[in-house]
Amino acid sequence: MTTPDPVHPAWLPPEAFRAIGSRRTLVLGDGLLAGTVHDEVARACARYGGRVRRGAEDGPHDLVLALTTAEPLPGLAEAVLADFRREAGLTERAIGAEGYLVARRGGVTVVLADDPAGLLYGLFHVVRLGERAFAAEPLLVPRRGAEHHRPAMRRRMLDHWDNVDVHPVMGQVERGYAGGSIFWHDGAPRGDLTRVRSYARLLAACGVNAISVNNVNVHATEARLLTDRLGDVAAIADVLRPYGIRVHLSVGFASPVVLGGLPTADPLDEDVRTWWACVTQRVYDTIPNFGGYVVKADSEGQPGPFAYGRDHADGANLLAEALEPFGGVVHWRAFVYNHRQDWRDRTTDRARAAYDHFAPLDGRFRDNVIVQVKHGPIDFQVREPVSPVIAAMPATRLAVELQVTQEYTGQQRHVCYLAPMWREVLGFRPWGPDGAAVADVAAGAAGGDGGPHGRAPDGGGLVGVSNVGDDPYWTGHPLAQANLYAFGRLAWAPWTDPAAILDEWIDLTFMPVATGDAERLRRTLHAIMDGSWRTYERYTAPLGVGFMVRPGHHYGPDVDGYEYTPWGTYHFADRDGVGVDRTRATGTGFTGQYPPPWSEVYESLDRCPDELLLFFHHVPYGHVLRAGSTVIQHVYDTHFDGVEQVAEARRRWEEAAGLFDPSLHARVKDLLDEQVRCAVEWRDQINAYFFRKSGVPDARGRRIP
């Protein structure tokens, strides 16, 4: 299958399959996904002259992709499996769900998996290796033993905030910066699902195995996807299934009233329970591998259990009960806060909200409820501490939600490679250096290597808000493809170095089609992308204070934009100082939501990390940071530096013109122009704002407008 001409192939250009397609491959095993593996190889062979056999070993092979259940296994594969089992001291079928072994024996590369999904992921592993998968020296595939890969997270999910109807304010995709939806167009499903099929391949190649196909804000038309428009969802599910991806659906909590005509949606009402049971039965009759429901309840105007005097556990358990017979899960979002705060009341703190609502409910959720927690306590700002909810619900399955779509990080007009931020979040240890990490909590007892704390029976996995649309480059900014790729890879292997993920992405996306000096291309992309998140942080809101964006669309600066609104999260800047006092001693007490040592570290003005200082403390402009400069001078310095770094990125990109496809190069160049413009705007507004307030001139005498 070739993606349609105007669509960029992202990290699966046909050339990425050259190494496989020019060799002899054997595929062993039954099932839909094993068929997908065969078809992928066959397509590559048709292009590059290799051959593929399925189910019958007739002659020598360069690559064997086999299910452990296949009989008979080729001798080489049997040997690899036996070695693996012996070394690991494991019994049969122990590669694990979705996992695979990869080894090289006697000039043959062997991939083994217990289930067809693992085989598919193994295939893409070989794709990533390319020629190196077959090389004699140096070896990336072990000659003795085997590399064992399995996903840290059982569920690696993308939430699409796509609307079926074009929303009058939010458009076709809420917080979407890459054109329309690949699923929906102007009230109807897209008839042609070619893009969805291509998307499924891309996701399988980076490890994503679940998609929610509609916005968590469920409007009238979208609500009906659950009932009379279920066929639209089934059509998508059919296209995703061969790539091991399940469909989930965002549903409205008021559905029994809105769709079912019941007088109530009370989660304890018998008719309501019956309604959900019947509706869910029908969903599974139609889509047997349906994943489950996603719910945003009692949040930003969405209906929920509060209307009936019930709590989030009651609400989530209602849906979980309906899904349980079919193995489905409910993702219940913890993004609940009062968006009608009084800004005059400094004791109210939006950062506290998720913990205050959910921590007391720990232990009350059914096993197939996944409480989905945004990684920070606020809302995907460029810098936040990790949400304390993640350490507060040991008896609950928690999923950590990341925002791949760049709502607050440049909206896919700015280069902002987010993997370094996500890696920091996933590696954060809420209980200190000896405790589990965020990644361990999300992985649950089944995965990770963390300590004894905060381990639910099973983790909820990693969820990302998708950054994909019908843009020819998928993500608007061509380099934003790396965020989508990195999300999948970190959900699979959260301890991976973001620079290594970037290398993978570069190798797949650009190397097979590179037009010039490949190493220079690689250096250019690393120079532009590796530090781009910290660069973005430098020229935007300083020191963790956050939310200095234009209300509504959230692009570009507006220092006071939310300062006097009911939405919460402010900076409280006055002529003397800036920051939010969230200490227990004198502030909102938010620091007390963390376990030690962080409850103490954040509480302490001396120990609090610089980059979060204004998130936790209100300080004078002259306060000296641990790094040595004053707060106000830090603001000036980082903002001048940030702009210079963006300008340097643009310069690097311009120099690399000959190395990239001209139209891709031109697109990125235009976007870098906009990024420089916007960074200058941020710098000047932030600097002018704080200069006007503080009256402190820049120590280096630079111009502040």
Add this chain to the structure above:
Amino acid sequence: MTTPDPVHPAWLPPEAFRAIGSRRTLVLGDGLLAGTVHDEVARACARYGGRVRRGAEDGPHDLVLALTTAEPLPGLAEAVLADFRREAGLTERAIGAEGYLVARRGGVTVVLADDPAGLLYGLFHVVRLGERAFAAEPLLVPRRGAEHHRPAMRRRMLDHWDNVDVHPVMGQVERGYAGGSIFWHDGAPRGDLTRVRSYARLLAACGVNAISVNNVNVHATEARLLTDRLGDVAAIADVLRPYGIRVHLSVGFASPVVLGGLPTADPLDEDVRTWWACVTQRVYDTIPNFGGYVVKADSEGQPGPFAYGRDHADGANLLAEALEPFGGVVHWRAFVYNHRQDWRDRTTDRARAAYDHFAPLDGRFRDNVIVQVKHGPIDFQVREPVSPVIAAMPATRLAVELQVTQEYTGQQRHVCYLAPMWREVLGFRPWGPDGAAVADVAAGAAGGDGGPHGRAPDGGGLVGVSNVGDDPYWTGHPLAQANLYAFGRLAWAPWTDPAAILDEWIDLTFMPVATGDAERLRRTLHAIMDGSWRTYERYTAPLGVGFMVRPGHHYGPDVDGYEYTPWGTYHFADRDGVGVDRTRATGTGFTGQYPPPWSEVYESLDRCPDELLLFFHHVPYGHVLRAGSTVIQHVYDTHFDGVEQVAEARRRWEEAAGLFDPSLHARVKDLLDEQVRCAVEWRDQINAYFFRKSGVPDARGRRIP
């Protein structure tokens, strides 16, 4: 005709016609509008038992409404006319266009007019008088001689910013706060024009004689009203015509390209001129009394002559040439400014823009071009100086544009009776006490009593942006009806006392249906409304600085909302002071756009009126106002006072519950609750903002959040 049940009759409840309807009336004269006069009286008589004759004097009458051209005139009418002509030393038909005489002779009230429109306005004069028109003593109608009424402005026009299609951001009515449009609904004309007919009566009763039926921002569908959807406009024109109201149309300057398929809209291109001539011919073939075109060109993204290297005179004259053969006019808006300003550049000044663009073009416009100037140099803020353009184009017909819809004055959720502001604007004398007033400029040589300056051959009249929608009360806030009424009355007679206009409105609207103590009702409304504009000013942006509103919707406070944007007009508040330096000495030089004495008064920090201080000067917070307090203390005081005044208005309204229709009372009560809430929000945000910046505490120790 009765207005449909759920629609409030505004200032024409059936009971307002009781005095006429219970008497004997003779109507003399031909023409459509004389027929309207007859029909209005006949309808009243059907209700109240009087009788009306037309064209034949058979028996005694209490009221004679006659055209001076009618033959034979009754003796009494002949006598009134002869007296009038003798006293005025005038020749025949000298009552003037749309004017009328009213007199009382021998127990008969006589109304005489030269044209049918005058007769209609005379009828509504009698309606306003009610029983007093027929009373023996005290007399409001003179026994000797006659009262002579004629409009100061030839054109008294309402611009509807109504969209045909619902605009995704602006909705059905741009800056509309009274529901949908009475003309358009969701892409189509309203089939039922009953509301339009009722509207026409209301407008005729306050003197409006022209309507533009679509938004000055002309989108795709609205552009076609000029051509293939012209029939929709004609249908409206048919309903308005019997009430003496002409239809105007907002057109897009790019129409020759967009609608006509020409390669250019260059105003000097021969094909473009021909296109406009042909299109306009067709408009007049369809709507013989069509008024003309309204154009917003090269403003806020609308197309215009600049694209072709031409100027506004070229553009306006193009359309004027096409309209001239039919007596039509083009209203060419002077609301032109750079909305992509650099906020860092303090030399750019949006206030200067209209003058800079238009003053140099004085004398270049054709006779049937009316340059339509917003009353202030910015954009309908609660306090602005008068636009210097009004004094800068003596050889051009100027219309002054007021905003009846309360975009920046509470959006018809706040009581804000605007007639006092308008009266100040109209009475302002740009050349000093001996020169003409703004009203004289708008009236032109034909009207007013001003001095020799600034008098175009004919004035352009008064234009208001309508505040009407399909809300049952027409204007959302029931008391906002008074603004619509007052607009018409001031366009007719700009020197009228706003409190007297309010009395007229109260008498018509409430007195005939008052349920209790009528005088208490009147006192209540005066207490709430007379000072409501100044109250609104007190609790919003201080001292003329303006534009501290939420960007986009413009409701509620956001002190920095526009401070760092490309839209212009800022306050430049820092820790030391606030205001915009528009002086010639050290600022943008805007003061130099005024003739003396105002060029000197505004330039001088000592002489500048307090209420405009921050519009013209940047001053320290400790600067002492002419009124005695410091700027910062003035900010605190007025904001606390403003809220108290709104609370007092609410108290007065609650006390008056028994005096009003319960549903009207309830609506206003709800709105006053919102007004109090919003006023508190303004007070607290403005006070908190300036306290945080200045650090100066309130001298009276009140709480600032």
